[in-house]
Amino acid sequence: MYRQMRYFIAVVEKNSFFEAGELCHISQSAISQQIKALENELQVQLLERHGRTFTVTPAGRYFYEQAKKMTQMQESVVREVRRIESGEYQRLRVGVLNGFSTRIIRETVRDFTGSHPHVRLYLTTGTHEELFHPVNSGSLDMVINDQWRALSDQYVNEELMEQPLFALLRQDDPLASEDRISLNALQERMCILVAPAEQRETETSHWRDVMGLQSSFLFAENVDEACLNAAAGNGFYPCDADMTAEGGTVKIPLFRDGKPLIRKMFAFWPESSDSSLQWEFTETLCHNLK
Numbered sequence: 154m155y156r157q158m159r160y161f162i163a164v165v166e167k168n169s170f171f172e173a174g175e176l177c178h179i180s181q182s183a184i185s186q187q188i189k190a191l192e193n194e195l196q197v198q199l200l201e202r203h204g205r206t207f208t209v210t211p212a213g214r215y216f217y218e219q220a221k222k223m224t225q226m227q228e229s230v231v232r233e234v235r236r237i238e239s240g241e242y243q244r245l246r247v248g249v250l251n252g253f254s255t256r257i258i259r260e261t262v263r264d265f266t267g268s269h270p271h272v273r274l275y276l277t278t279g280t281h282e283e284l285f286h287p288v289n290s291g292s293l294d295m296v297i298n299d300q301w302r303a304l305s306d307q308y309v310n311e312e313l314m315e316q317p318l319f320a321l322l323r324q325d326d327p328l329a330s331e332d333r334i335s336l337n338a339l340q341e342r343m344c345i346l347v348a349p350a351e352q353r354e355t356e357t358s359h360w361r362d363v364m365g366l367q368s369s370f371l372f373a374e375n376v377d378e379a380c381l382n383a384a385a386g387n388g389f390y391p392c393d394a395d396m397t398a399e400g401g402t403v404k405i406p407l408f409r410d411g412k413p414l415i416r417k418m419f420a421f422w423p424e425s426s427d428s429s430l431q432w433e434f435t436e437t438l439c440h441n442l443k
Contacts, residue, residue, distance in 0.1 A: 161191060
């Protein structure tokens, strides 16, 4: 079916059996027969023919989009197999959003490096902006980030999970005895965020405008510093379920308008990149998220 998928992709993109045949180095009649054979195998009409022209059916449009992803992945796998055979190492550079589960990332790194001995894996952490620009410029191969911008078709946007958020705060705080905390109840407390000086304005806008938090903000250089400030009673640190509450802190679910406050986590990388390693890292990550 792989070859037939390539033929179908060519027919859709060229909008012509003749031009698709030239691109694939087979005759027009042969590529037409291959598409009909594909439809018979799937038991689905992919193209609606109108004499010498055709339109792509809704099922055909969906199949085209999925077939393109699958063929790109297969081609990437072939390239990787050949690299491994030649003894050549590959590199995968992954950026991870500050505060995302350290446990899950460690498990994923362990499993991925164990099954990919010919891959050099490099990881870094950062804020939304710190991760966006490197993956956009090519200095990172993929990022694990929340949905901070509208999804772009220039990127693979693979949703990983909807992640409930919690408030890490001092255990003797009056709110620490609650089973949930609304954002409105936190307006008088400082929200502790991790961001460098040049990113603090954009982080503040995100948490106010997108997440709906109307607190003042205290910025830390790293997650450990944020947790220490929460333990000292200097505010609360928004974190995920895997954050360990220790050193006199507790972790309480955050709610907004009566619903859990969540962030959608994605794996992002450029659509144009050689993406077999990104897909395999993402699959390993998803397995550990279950």
